[in-house]
Structures are given as C-alpha cells and as structure tokens.
Amino acid sequence: MALNIIVCVKSTPSTVNVGVDADGKPKIAGVPVALNPFDEFAVEAAVRLKESVPGSTATALTVGPDAAAEILREAIARGADAGVHVTGAEFEGGDSYATSLALSAALKKLHAEKPVSIVIFGKNTSDAGAGVVGTQTAAWLDWASVSAVKKLEAVDETSATVLRQMEDGVDTVKLKLPACVSTIKEINEPRLPSLKGKMASKKAVFPRWTAAELGLQPAQAGAAGAGAVVVKAALPPARPAGLKVEGATAAEKAAKLVDILVERKLI
C-alpha cells in the first residue's frame, strides 16, 4: 500500500556565523536563508522511502515567513512531490513549543484529508538547535515518536521499524503509524537536486495555511504561544589569551606541554 510521507523542513540562515545587533538580537537581517542542513537528510529519507513503495508521495511542510517558500521549492528540487506552507505574521517569534503546535495542527488537517503514514524531521535546526520539534509535534498528536534515527529498516502501512543511534549503541524500535521520526546525518547521503526536480520546483504552487485556518487561537501561535523566549543574545565570553609552547626540538616542546598540563592538574 502506498505511503503518505510528510517531511518537515525549516528555512534557516545560510550561515551561523552571526553577531549581535544593538537590540541584543542575532544579526540575521540580510543573511540569505537556506534549507536547514540537517533537513537535507530528512528530505532524502522521505524521497527514498517514497521511491521504495510504489504510489507513495512525499510532501514537504514548513512553518515560516514568505521566504520559506524557497525551502519548499528546494525540497521539491530534491524529489518531494508537493509542499505546504504554514505562514502568517502570527507565527513569528515562536519557540519549539509553539512551532510544534502549528506543525501538529497542519498535520491534523493533512491527516484528515488523507491519512498520514509517517512524518520525518531533521536532527535539529542550525539556528535554535534544540532538536526537539519532531518529538513535540508527535506529543501534541499523541502519535509515537523516536529520535536519532539512523535507519528506516521497514515501513508498512501500520508500523515502522527503525534503528536509533544511542550514545552506547543502536536500539531497534517498532512504532505504530502514524509516527514522527527525527533523523540523524548517518541515515543517508543526500543527492543533489535533479534537473527534473528543479524544473518541477519552479512551477510548484503551495497552499498557504494561516493560524485561523488551522483552528489555532492567536494566543497559541508564534511569540504569544511560546513557553520559552530568548530575552537576550550575546557573544560567548572571550577566551583568555593563549600560551605558545616554544622549544628547540619536538621533544622539548612535548616535555613543556606535559609540564603545563600537570601544573594545571589536567593530567
């Protein structure tokens, strides 16, 4: 049976090498956006899964401003069939709590239109970087979730068996579908966008869903719905000036280095 696969993607600044502006906010104005690097792996996983089960579709879903439509295009260039854009000023300033609620509302709507099989997420975003949205989305829906997925071992219409990379080894977990899985880089090697995909991405039109259309109150979306807010961004404290280990020979340098480490009680 064909699978209805959703992949959640985010537009993030194309570099994380950013400073702080006068208001104590990340200086990202003017920084171009790009598909969040880890989401490339999620998109590839969705496309490979779709290719392995005839008749399946992969739909990219994002919550973000107008510019995030480009990220849906990127997902299509990489092989996704369609995109859904959850957007509106009300979503601005959301944290993982508010964003996962918005995603879950969109998934509920998609699920009502056509039952969702599996929702695939990247490991974390390059900006906020918490790595929790996939699991939070599942929690809102009361669906199963699993993080750190390095392999989708078997997926059928009712269940998925996945491998989870833990710190000390690999767990095998079987999930009842629909479920949300958060992937890691080891899951695949993303292909580059194809020419056919690029052509399709240019023509693609995405439905735009607002909070109201998803049945969300203004107080539930964006900054108003956030449980945790960043009140200030700062640069990390500067590190004290370093020490250069000098010596006429390598042996002399080695001995000096070990002296310093012993002195600092690091050995």
Added chain:
Amino acid sequence: MANGILVVVTPSRGALSPSSYELLGAGKVLADALKQPLLAAVIGGNAAALAGDIAARGASKVLVVEHPSLKDFTEESYARAAAAAAAKADASRVILPSTIAGRALAARLAVLLKAGLATDVTEILADGKVRRGYYGGNLIAEVEFKSPVAVLTVAAMTFPRAEPAGAAAPVEAVSFDPGASVSEFVSFQGEESREIDLGAAEKVVAGGAGLGSADGFKPLFDLAHALGAAVGASRRAVDSGWIPYKHQVGLTGRTVRPKLYVAVGISGQIQHLAGMAASGTIVAINSDKDCPLMQMASIAVVGEYSELLPLITAEIKARKGHAVPA
C-alpha cells in the same frame, strides 16, 4: 502554585551514570535560585534499586516510577512516567540530561505539562533564567520561561556532581499506568568499544585532516589512552573514512565540553568550533601557527603531529610511571 524542582534520572541500560549526579548539582542551583525544594525521580525497570544512591545526594525526597514497561527507553512511556512524577512533586521546573533519551523525553514531557522548554542549558541565573548556546555556539541565548511550569535539559560536564551528604531522603513510589503502547522496544546492539563516550568525557583528544590517513589516528589513540581521554574528530577526518561518524565533533556532530580538549591537525573552522569552543583548556597541535584553532587555543604547540604525539604520549607515561608508589 507549583513549588518544587524535580530532577528526573533515567538510568541507561539499568544503570546510573555520573551525569545523573550533575543533574542534582544543577537542581540544587535552581532550587537555591527559586527558593523551592529539590526533589528527584528515578524512572526505569529497576528504579527502586537505584533510588538509594540518589537519595543520599541532597534531594528532599526521591520518587520512584518503576514498571516492567520502563525497562528500556521509549519516548511515550517515559514521558508519561515523568509526567506522573512531576504531578506528584507539584514541580515548577523539571531537569533532565541533554542525552539522546533525555532530550526526547524532555520534548514530549514539555507538551504533556504545557511547559516551556530549554535544552542544553549551560548556566542557571539567580532569577531562574537560563543560558544556552545557539547558532552553533556562536551566540549565547538568555531564556526566560513564560509558562508556570518549565522543562530544561542541562549540558553535560557543566554542573557540579552532587556528592553523598547528610541523611538519605525518603523514597516514595509513584503509581504508573503504562497505557496502550504506540512504540515497542525491540532490541539493543551495544557497540563493542573500550572507548570513553565523547559527550561525558572529561578529556577529549581529536584529530583532523592533518593526520593524513586512518593510520595517522594510531598515535592519536595512543595519546588518548595515555590521558584517559575520549577520541573526537573533525568532519574532514570522518568524511575521509578514517574514523566513524560517532566521533565527529561540531555543528553536524557532537557537542563536547571537556576540561581538556586536544585538537591535532584540525584547522578550527567555525563548524568545528561550534562543537568544542566551550571546553575548559584547549590544546592545539598544528603545523600552521596561524590557523584559527591555534589562535584561539589556551595552549598552542607548533609542529608535525607524527613527531609530537609519540613524544607527548611517552612523556605522560613516564610521569605516570613515576607517580606509582613503589
């Protein structure tokens, strides 16, 4: 109004790790800041047997959620168990580790408790706000919780480990209904390794493209063993196939915060720094004195790694040898 700081300890494969004690250390800081009592909960298939160890380390009470369905980690069951403990504790803050399980559990729990969430917390301020790195560690965010209840995961190697002190706290069982399960733990395949896990390591020795080949990692592993350090790597070393991905440090790898980070043949591109810049003492060993890592290092040694590493290893072994009492 909720009044309690709850530390949630989730044993891994039925055993406690020293990082559990760091959670209690962080909990103490937050309990002092908010002037609320500190409680702990132990969740697992054998939680009761582990509660005694936790009870000796400063909490006023230890809750135990033990059930056969909690023997292995699944996100839904553990979140329900943690929510039961949070309700029993009337917790305003729940603290978890920033491990794979801890992060997933925190995510699910935050929704169940209608709570704001901050992960990878490195600092707890006197007013209860917290700090965490974001933008790949290039920026530090100060986070304020707007919800009455909040969940946080604390970065490893950041807060002091609570020591046994005073009388043991009372231990109380929390009843738990596992409900219908939507995910099932099938099996675990342990990774055979004598190596120390990166995330919780006090010392890390990491190698980069400068090592030139998989063979180049041999003297690096020797140094790591002599130091009792975990082994890390740059993405270029991993992408070259010299060492498995699990060793990668950086934006798309692990974040580490050891007391000592030794970077060998790593230039220090921003994506690598994202994973290790918060380390205590950073030693750089590199043939290029001007590369970014040599510039930011606490201690920089210019030279050829293949010459330096065996000498450093030998030097450490010699001193350790002398330290052994006759």
